[in-house]
Amino acid sequence: MEFIADFHIHSRYSRATSRDMDTRHIAEWARLKGITLMGSGDFTHHLWLEELKNNLEDLGNGLFLYRPGTTGAPAGPSGKKEVYFILTAEISSIYSKNGRGYRVHNLIFAPSFKTVDRINEVLSRVGNLASDGRPILGLDVEELARIVFDIDENCMIVPGHIWTPWFSLFGSMSGFDRVGDCFGSHTAKIFALETGLSSDPAMNWRLSSLDSFSLISNSDSHSPGKIGREANVFNCELDYKTIREVLKTKDRKRFLYTIEFFPEEGKYHFDGHRLCGVRFSPSETRAHKGICPKCKKPLTVGVMNRVEQLADRPEGFVPPGAVPFKNLVPLEEVIAEAKGLSKGSLSAARDYLSLVAKYGTEFNILLNLSKEDLLSGFPKAVAEGIIKTREGRLTINPGFDGEYGTISIFGDDKGDAGSEKQLSLF
Numbered sequence: 001m002e003f004i005a006d007f008h009i010h011s012r013y014s015r016a017t018s019r020d021m022d023t024r025h026i027a028e029w030a031r032l033k034g035i036t037l038m039g040s041g042d043f044t045h046h047l048w049l050e051e052l053k054n055n056l057e058d059l060g061n062g063l064f065l066y067r068p069g070t071t072g073a074p075a076g077p078s079g080k081k082e083v084y085f086i087l088t089a090e091i092s093s094i095y096s097k098n099g100r101g102y103r104v105h106n107l108i109f110a111p112s113f114k115t116v117d118r119i120n121e122v123l124s125r126v127g128n129l130a131s132d133g134r135p136i137l138g139l140d141v142e143e144l145a146r147i148v149f150d151i152d153e154n155c156m157i158v159p160g161h162i163w164t165p166w167f168s169l170f171g172s173m174s175g176f177d178r179v180g181d182c183f184g185s186h187t188a189k190i191f192a193l194e195t196g197l198s199s200d201p202a203m204n205w206r207l208s209s210l211d212s213f214s215l216i217s218n219s220d221s222h223s224p225g226k227i228g229r230e231a232n233v234f235n236c237e238l239d240y241k242t243i244r245e246v247l248k249t250k251d252r253k254r255f256l257y258t259i260e261f262f263p264e265e266g267k268y269h270f271d272g273h274r275l276c277g278v279r280f281s282p283s284e285t286r287a288h289k290g291i292c293p294k295c296k297k298p299l300t301v302g303v304m305n306r307v308e309q310l311a312d313r314p315e316g317f318v319p320p321g322a323v324p325f326k327n328l329v330p331l332e333e334v335i336a337e338a339k340g341l342s343k344g345s346l347s348a349a350r351d352y353l354s355l356v357a358k359y360g361t362e363f364n365i366l367l368n369l370s371k372e373d374l375l376s377g378f379p380k381a382v383a384e385g386i387i388k389t390r391e392g393r394l395t396i397n398p399g400f401d402g403e404y405g406t407i408s409i410f411g412d413d414k415g416d417a418g419s420e421k422q423l424s425l426f
């Protein structure tokens with residue numbers, strides 16, 4: 001079956017996360033968005049794990065059906081769209097190796113609560129898992145991999161948002177240049193990478209060394225409404241083993257495409273200093289020799305610049321076997337801009353809910369509805385906004401140094417001139 005999956009979110013036990021990040025709200029929003037499979041996030045946290053165990057029914061195939069409060073016999077079908085969970089967590093590793101400091105985030109996927117319990121037991125001897133839903137451990141990533149794969153070789157480790165400057169595998173401030181330098185003797189067991197909000201697959205295609213990896217995209221959401229802002233679309237059996245095999249073999253017949261932010265929207269696309277109000281493209285940074293003209297300190301080097309440093313291919317190169325992607329703007333943002341409302345306004349939220357109620361799910365609207373359906377069933381400006389985002393006709397001020405980029409769909413757009421963005425594979 002075809003389904004959409006978002007593997008990376010955080011529970012309310014993670015720092016700076018909405019109190020609504022509980023299983024009920026996550027499942028509700030997954031239904032609105034049209035997501036069938038959610039990563040649990042935060043399985044290392046004991047209170048969150050308890051909530052998961054209480055509200056998820058073990059299907060015995062590595063996936064778990066959202067079914068609140070049922071610990072006994074399975075009830076009949078709920079009549080609603082079912083939401084499934086897969087057990088995931090994120091670990092922040094802060095450590096030094098060969099005299100250099102590294103900070104790397106990794107997602108861990110586990111096929112059962114039994115495996116999760118054993119991972120937590122070992123990791124709790126290394127650091128305090130209760131302190132945060134995304135715990136910080138002083139653990140070399142190579143050692144983390146040894147621990148996890150020793151416990152269960154069916155686990156998956158996926159380096160998270162691999163380009164963000166401060167906390168990632170390739171981060172400009174505290175990362176590595178090669179996957180193998182990070183994972184050492186366990187490198188062969190790593191077969192997927194998370195591209196993160198600030199990069200899209202096309203940017204990653206510029207590194208031939210990444211060709212063998214599946215590139216996945218997730219929301220890393222800290223609030224229910226942001227679930228699915230990036231996601232993965234599969235056409236395969238809904239079970240852990242199959243999903244692992246699809247990612248491991250990078251099977252394009254079963255891994256159809258990813259759903260992406262426009263990468264410029266991400267918090268670290270460009271370089272700069274947020275507090276100094278300095279936002280630079282990579283060439284501007286080069287012209288300033290990497291130094292902030294305002295405070296004279298080194299600039300935070302963003303994702304685009306870092307990709308260019310490591311790339312061995314020109315922009316626009318598409319490697320054979322690449323899984324395609326589609327860039328989208330969340331429906332509520334399109335509505336808000338079409339109607340001249342502020343992001344997060346009640347009126348935009350009301351329109352959002354009524355459109356989703358009418359057309360099933362947000363992704364059905366954004367991905368599947370024909371132009372004709374959009375133009376006949378939606379307020380004209382909203383329909384046009386969706387069509388324009390599908391075609392990549394929008395203006396974006398790139399994000400930098402922790403500040404999200406801003407999108408303007410209608411902005412200074414005069415017909416089709418100037419600011420068009422080429423959308424690769426819609």
Ligand SMILES: [Zn+2]
Pocket residue numbers: 090105160161167
């Ligand atoms: Zn992270």
Ligand SMILES: [Zn+2]
Pocket residue numbers: 273276278292293294295296297
């Ligand atoms: Zn500065």
